[in-house]
Amino acid sequence: MKRRVPLVITFLAGVIIVVTFFIPHEPFGSLEQRLLIWASIIGGFAALLGIDNLIKHHLSKLFRRERGWFYSLVTLVGIFGTLASGIVTWIIYGTPLALLSGLKVGGFLWVYNWIIVPLQGTMFSLLAFFIASAAYRAFRARTFDALLLMSAAILVMLGHLSIGLVPALVGALLFALLLVTSGVYRLFLRKLAAGIILIVIGLAVGVLAVVYRGMMVDLAIQVKEWVMGFPQLAARRGILIGLVLGGIAMSVRLILGIERTYISST
Amino acid sequence: MIFLIFLALSQMPDANGVAEAEMPVPPRPVDSLKVNDTPNDAGKSLDLAWQLSADTVRIAKYVVLRAESPQGPFTEIVQLMIPTDYYTDQDTLLENKKDYYYRVDVVDTAGLVASSEITGPVRPMAQWFNTARIPILVVTVFYSILVILYIELAKRDTGKMFVRRIAGLDAIDEAVGRSTEMGKPILFTFGIGYLTDIATIAALSILRRIAKRSAEYETRLIVPNYDPVVMAAAQETVKQGFVEAGRPDLYNDSDITFLTSDQFGYAAGVDGIITREKPGTIFLQGIFYAESLILAETGHNIGAIQIAGTVMPEQLPFFVAACDYTLLGEELFAASAYIDRDPQLLGSLKSEDMVKIVTVAIIALVSLVGTVGFILASYVHGWEENIIVKLYQIAVNLFTSA
Numbered sequence: 001m002k003r004r005v006p007l008v009i010t011f012l013a014g015v016i017i018v019v020t021f022f023i024p025h026e027p028f029g030s031l032e033q034r035l036l037i038w039a040s041i042i043g044g045f046a047a048l049l050g051i052d053n054l055i056k057h058h059l060s061k062l063f064r065r066e067r068g069w070f071y072s073l074v075t076l077v078g079i080f081g082t083l084a085s086g087i088v089t090w091i092i093y094g095t096p097l098a099l100l101s102g103l104k105v106g107g108f109l110w111v112y113n114w115i116i117v118p119l120q121g122t123m124f125s126l127l128a129f130f131i132a133s134a135a136y137r138a139f140r141a142r143t144f145d146a147l148l149l150m151s152a153a154i155l156v157m158l159g160h161l162s163i164g165l166v167p168a169l170v171g172a173l174l175f176a177l178l179l180v181t182s183g184v185y186r187l188f189l190r191k192l193a194a195g196i197i198l199i200v201i202g203l204a205v206g207v208l209a210v211v212y213r214g215m216m217v218d219l220a221i222q223v224k225e226w227v228m229g230f231p232q233l234a235a236r237r238g239i240l241i242g243l244v245l246g247g248i249a250m251s252v253r254l255i256l257g258i259e260r261t262y263i264s265s266t
Numbered sequence: 267m268i269f270l271i272f273l274a275l276s277q278m279p280d281a282n283g284v285a286e287a288e289m290p291v292p293p294r295p296v297d298s299l300k301v302n303d304t305p306n307d308a309g310k311s312l313d314l315a316w317q318l319s320a321d322t323v324r325i326a327k328y329v330v331l332r333a334e335s336p337q338g339p340f341t342e343i344v345q346l347m348i349p350t351d352y353y354t355d356q357d358t359l360l361e362n363k364k365d366y367y368y369r370v371d372v373v374d375t376a377g378l379v380a381s382s383e384i385t386g387p388v389r390p391m392a393q394w395f396n397t398a399r400i401p402i403l404v405v406t407v408f409y410s411i412l413v414i415l416y417i418e419l420a421k422r423d424t425g426k427m428f429v430r431r432i433a434g435l436d437a438i439d440e441a442v443g444r445s446t447e448m449g450k451p452i453l454f455t456f457g458i459g460y461l462t463d464i465a466t467i468a469a470l471s472i473l474r475r476i477a478k479r480s481a482e483y484e485t486r487l488i489v490p491n492y493d494p495v496v497m498a499a500a501q502e503t504v505k506q507g508f509v510e511a512g513r514p515d516l517y518n519d520s521d522i523t524f525l526t527s528d529q530f531g532y533a534a535g536v537d538g539i540i541t542r543e544k545p546g547t548i549f550l551q552g553i554f555y556a557e558s559l560i561l562a563e564t565g566h567n568i569g570a571i572q573i574a575g576t577v578m579p580e581q582l583p584f585f586v587a588a589c590d591y592t593l594l595g596e597e598l599f600a601a602s603a604y605i606d607r608d609p610q611l612l613g614s615l616k617s618e619d620m621v622k623i624v625t626v627a628i629i630a631l632v633s634l635v636g637t638v639g640f641i642l643a644s645y646v647h648g649w650e651e652n653i654i655v656k657l658y659q660i661a662v663n664l665f666t667s668a
Contacts, residue, residue: 018343018406021396021399021402022396022399022402022403023394023395023396024306024307024308024392024393024394024395024396025308025309025392025393025394026308026309026392029307029308029392030308039462042495043460043493043494043495045495046494046495046498047494047527048494049494049495049497049498049524050491050494050497050524050527051494051524052525053497053523054523054524054525056525057520057523060520067542068542071538071542079475081624093330107401116531119530119531119534120528120529120530120531123530123531123533123534123557123560124556126560127556127559127560130559130560130563131559131584133563134559134562134563134566134584134587134588137587137588138583138586138587156274212474230564236579237597238502239579239582239594239596240579240595241622241626242594242595242596242622243577243579243595243596243599243627244528245409245596245618245621245622245625246595246598246599246600246618247405247577247599248409248619249409249413249599249614249615249618250464250467250599251464251613252409252410252413253413253611253614254464254467256414258417258608258610258614259467259471259472259602260609261470261474261503261602261606262467262470262471262499262503
């Protein structure tokens with residue numbers, strides 16, 4: 001019974017949603033939206049579940065003096081401090097979201113503007129450094145695939161930069177040099193085919209860069225658009241088609257009750 | 267003298283002439299105003315279309331007016347400040363099965379107004395079937411039949427279904443074992459998805475397998491959560507895995523906790539846990555946005571073996587760069603079938619492959635038809651509007667109409 005009821009609910013909800021997709025007439029047309037509102041309401045109540053879990057977990061760590069109890073204390077101070085600032089603002093101004101003039105804001109919004117937002121910004125800015133370190137690893141041209149990845153990245157970056165003619169030319173020549181060097185390295189490793197291909201491509205890029213040096217900036221943009229518009233888009237669409245079909249298959253499995261791993265059997 | 271008088275008169279400004287020259291001429295109105303019920307909708311919507319005024323350059327605005335009788339009164343419903351030849355009236359005051367009349371006025375830069383003919387009556391109606399979605403219905407029915415068919419076939423021919431190796435899923439046991447050998451915990455994160463996301467449900471099946479293995483190896487499993495509903499589902503799933511392994515006593519509720527529903531707060535929280543607990547293995551499975559690389563790079567920095575999987579194409583390169591194994595998109599959906607080897611689930615995977623073959627064949631065929639039609643239309647005299655181009659257009663319309 002414990003398994004059957006969720007399966008029946010899943011089946012009914014799934015079938016209703018699929019049917020309403022094809023029937024615009026009321027009450028079917030807005031049923032999906034209505035069910036989403038129900039999900040939001042359930043989500044709102046579930047937030048209480050989350051807060052309860054969070055407070056219990058950290059109180060327990062704090063009272064037992066477990067390892068890292070100080071972080072639990074900081075978390076609890078954060079939770080109750082934010083809550084208190086909201087209640088106080090509400091009592092004073094009639095709403096927790098009170099906005100005063102200029103930089104003066106109600107307590108709750110002060111916490112939001114001057115603590116939460118800067119913390120979010122700090123975390124987000126870390127991404128720049130992580131991208132740099134990940135790119136360094138990903139673009140080390142140890143294999144032919146990694147070299148292709150790095151080449152595509154360099155071409156796209158060159159196309160995105162609002163640089164002048166000389167930097168564009170220097171960038172293209174450095175890229176050509178990189179390909180030639182990489183080719184020579186592969187010849188030393190006795191990978192003749194890969195080495196010759198890389199040297200030929202490198203020389204071709206170098207010659208083209210010198211011959212068409214006046215068009216380097218436009219060329220960089222066109223190359224970038226080609227890379228983004230064809231090889232990148234083709235790969236992306238391949239992944240998306242697979243995703244959509246996989247998603248439909250998963251949905252059919254869920255609706256028919258074949259996929260049950262999300263339901264406890266105990 | 268008479269000549270001078272006539273000369274003087276001829277030099278005087280002609281009152282009638284001035285009036286003619288300065289007489290403001292109203293602009294020409296819009297033409298062929300047509301109003302129709304918006305197709306394939308729930309009603310309360312009408313589509314208007316007209317031909318722009320011949321004096322477009324001096325028109326300041328187009329004003330759409332509506333009335334419930336041809337005599338009026340007409341109420342202004344919108345002012346369109348740029349030359350526009352269509353408008354969809356979705357006013358909440360519109361009632362289904364009720365007659366409405368429309369008029370479009372043009373106002374020129376001098377403020378002169380010209381009205382179109384009154385068009386009506388028209389009734390907004392709700393439709394019982396969205397005909398634009400027939401191709402989707404056909405594909406859905408075809409695909410669903412194929413899924414059921416292959417599931418039945420799989421039930422009969424158990425063991426004959428070949429599924430290609432998915433390195434990321436094969437590595438689960440190895441990764442759990444490695445963590446056990448190192449005496450370190452395992453960390454699993456769903457990212458910032460909700461239980462309404464299919465990817466999160468797919469990730470739950472991977473979590474169950476991991477929970478079972480970690481219970482067998484007596485390794486701690488930490489699952490910090492972004493959404494309380496996902497947390498509750500994760501607790502149930504892990505509990506289930508521990509029961510299946512025969513070790514329900516090892517289950518610890520406080521290892522599967524709620525962190526926060528703030529994206530970067532969650533990233534900071536998980537990063538903190540990774541830095542403090544130093545898990546031997548990290549699983550990143552589900553929905554990820556900008557926090558993907560923040561989590562994956564932190565995991566990489568502590569030397570954890572990382573297995574990622576997401577349905578977000580934008581995040582896949584980050585995971586490929588920072589993780590040891592990555593489940594690319596649909597591989598995440600295939601996880602439960604791959605892990606459990608249940609014939610019914612494997613059957614649905616096979617049907618997915620079949621539909622993929624059909625889809626690729628259709629794309630190739632339509633591309634070929636389009637290319638050939640375009641070449642013929644461009645270079646062969648008399649083939650400007652050939653049947654191949656029409657076929658291509660029909661195919662494109664069929665798949666883009668909804």
